[in-house]
Amino acid sequence: MLPYLDPDRPVDERVEDLLARMTLAEKAGQLFHATLTMNGDGTLTEAGEGPFVRQGTTELVAEGHLTHFNLPGRYGVRETAEWVNRLQTLAADTRLSIPVTLSTDPRHAFTDDPGASSRSGAFSVWPEPVGLAAIGEPELVEQFGNTVRREYLSVGFRVALHPRADLSTEPRRPRRSGMFGSSVEGTSALVQAYVRGLQGPRLGHRSVAAMVKHSPSGMRDLHLAPSGAAIEADRSQGIEGIVCTDWGLLGEAPIGGETRQARDRGVEHLTVAERAADASDAADALHAGADRFGGEQCPEAIVRLVRSGRIPEERVDACVRRLLRQKFVLGLFEHRYVDPDRAEETVGAADFTALGEAAQRRSLTVLTNHSLLPLSDRPNLYVEGLGAQTASLYGNVVADPAHADVAVLRLRTPYDERPGSPESSIHSGSPAFGEERLKEILALLETVPTLVCVRLERPVALPEIAAKAAALVADYGASDAALLDVAFGRARAEGRLPFELPRSTAALEASRPDGPDGPDSPDSPDSPDDTDDTDDTEGPVFPYGHGLAL
Numbered sequence: 001m002l003p004y005l006d007p008d009r010p011v012d013e014r015v016e017d018l019l020a021r022m023t024l025a026e027k028a029g030q031l032f033h034a035t036l037t038m039n040g041d042g043t044l045t046e047a048g049e050g051p052f053v054r055q056g057t058t059e060l061v062a063e064g065h066l067t068h069f070n071l072p073g074r075y076g077v078r079e080t081a082e083w084v085n086r087l088q089t090l091a092a093d094t095r096l097s098i099p100v101t102l103s104t105d106p107r108h109a110f111t112d113d114p115g116a117s118s119r120s121g122a123f124s125v126w127p128e129p130v131g132l133a134a135i136g137e138p139e140l141v142e143q144f145g146n147t148v149r150r151e152y153l154s155v156g157f158r159v160a161l162h163p164r165a166d167l168s169t170e171p172r173r174p175r176r177s178g179m180f181g182s183s184v185e186g187t188s189a190l191v192q193a194y195v196r197g198l199q200g201p202r203l204g205h206r207s208v209a210a211m212v213k214h215s216p217s218g219m220r221d222l223h224l225a226p227s228g229a230a231i232e233a234d235r236s237q238g239i240e241g242i243v244c245t246d247w248g249l250l251g252e253a254p255i256g257g258e259t260r261q262a263r264d265r266g267v268e269h270l271t272v273a274e275r276a277a278d279a280s281d282a283a284d285a286l287h288a289g290a291d292r293f294g295g296e297q298c299p300e301a302i303v304r305l306v307r308s309g310r311i312p313e314e315r316v317d318a319c320v321r322r323l324l325r326q327k328f329v330l331g332l333f334e335h336r337y338v339d340p341d342r343a344e345e346t347v348g349a350a351d352f353t354a355l356g357e358a359a360q361r362r363s364l365t366v367l368t369n370h371s372l373l374p375l376s377d378r379p380n381l382y383v384e385g386l387g388a389q390t391a392s393l394y395g396n397v398v399a400d401p402a403h404a405d406v407a408v409l410r411l412r413t414p415y416d417e418r419p420g421s422p423e424s425s426i427h428s429g430s431p432a433f434g435e436e437r438l439k440e441i442l443a444l445l446e447t448v449p450t451l452v453c454v455r456l457e458r459p460v461a462l463p464e465i466a467a468k469a470a471a472l473v474a475d476y477g478a479s480d481a482a483l484l485d486v487a488f489g490r491a492r493a494e495g496r497l498p499f500e501l502p503r504s505t506a507a508l509e510a511s512r513p514d515g516p517d518g519p520d521s522p523d524s525p526d527s528p529d530d531t532d533d534t535d536d537t538e539g540p541v542f543p544y545g546h547g548l549a550l
Helices: 011-021 024-030 057-063 077-092 129-135 138-155 184-199 221-232 272-278 299-307 313-329 340-346 350-363 435-447 463-468 480-487 505-509
Strands: 032-035 068-070 101-104 253-255 258-260 365-369 380-384 406-412 450-455 471-475
Touching: 011 313, 024 032, 024 299, 024 313, 057 077, 077 138, 077 340, 129 138, 129 184, 129 350, 138 184, 138 340, 138 350, 299 313, 350 480, 406 435, 406 480, 435 450, 435 463, 471 480
Parallel strands: 032 068, 068 101, 380 406, 406 450, 450 471
Antiparallel strands: 253 258, 365 471
8 A cells, every 4th residue: 555545644645655655746735726617417527518617627637637626506415426536536546546535615504695595494594694694603603514524525625615714794795694793702702713713623634624814915814803813723725834826817717608808917918827817916826825715716727836936836835734734644545536425414404494494583683672472373464575375374376565564575685786897796886775676665564553674784874774674684595484473573683783783885985994995004104903803884873783672
């Protein structure tokens, strides 16, 4: 038995033995974390089998020597497990039999955002992380992480491209729901708990490695605290471990059926190979500490850079050493395959599902209640934004609000639509409802006592709605049944706002920016001392931590 295949040898010895056997091309392949797709029947996709499949799976693994992949999208549980086994068999048949490390974006909640998260599908359904922040219990978040770990392991996911250690401090920016709110202390504690749940006491063959993101470069020092907390939780993908760039740094990246251009940011004139050595604002990505390029699949660029002398092979070796070590620690050489039957039993298991549904109900946040809740008996219900079939289990659904005793209106956070944009799925822009939509909402509130539930993907400005709604509830990913259970007193809402809700777009624009270029830049002479006060709009409709008990 070759030394690196011997599980009884120390990990470091196995790493050095394997590294010494690798060609430059095989090393270069390790530096790329590409996106794969699979066929619905669990077979491998090959070149030409879809408009965005530029290189087939066999080509990437057998010829490109790639062994790190992300699988987006929703598929059947058995089919996914069978696909993983086919992928691992393909890798096992290569010269060195290096197993694949498979990763995934979040897939346990309600957001379906190509390139960032997938709706839960067969997996247990929980509120978004910001909803767990509304509950604010590290013990629950660790339990959530443990549930994610067990479901992921069953189908072969060994790296979670989450949690997010970013602070939710700028409502106009997109993808706030993947964060744990605006509190430095709260986010730090919950990120730590999530990592513990995913990885356990120490990284091992029953762990899912956490890739905590994103690097808060250029932000105020307070934004660094949650990332530091994650490092303290011994995250495997950290500054002391593996550093991966964001997706699409070097070339075009196929994400969610769209091709997104490289994030050139001042280096548009450079080739892909030159960006690999000189990316990110003309700083050398590899020399700056990057170990792997996310969403990329061009190892030939690294080979050229080494052979041209621009990158020493020793730098590549340092990256590969860390990447291989994770594979050995995760036990992938001994445990690369999964059991499809066990996967079907584990994913969406009854106990996991019950935990997620309970968390949905607990996370709901009652913002106002003018003697409307809890509802009783079987009132005539007019509903918008939720299923009439589910509502019929609680009341008599009517088609005209004038004939209703109560209306239930579910709203999504407003955003600026960008049809035709490669990033049209990313909700960003003004946090206020448009004039016409607001008129429609207020007309309903004047017609019948209305329970309004707003899905808070990010903070929203709704002073007019708050003033006229008979009751106002915030959700962060919850089913219709979860909302109605709380409305009818069958479950208890325990959530507290994980960020403030601004009074207007103008108040938001007048607040302190958290980016590197504003007056509060760390380099600005007018920058105030860093504090945990990340909610600072004037006269917010609801402050951080607000929530009523029913």
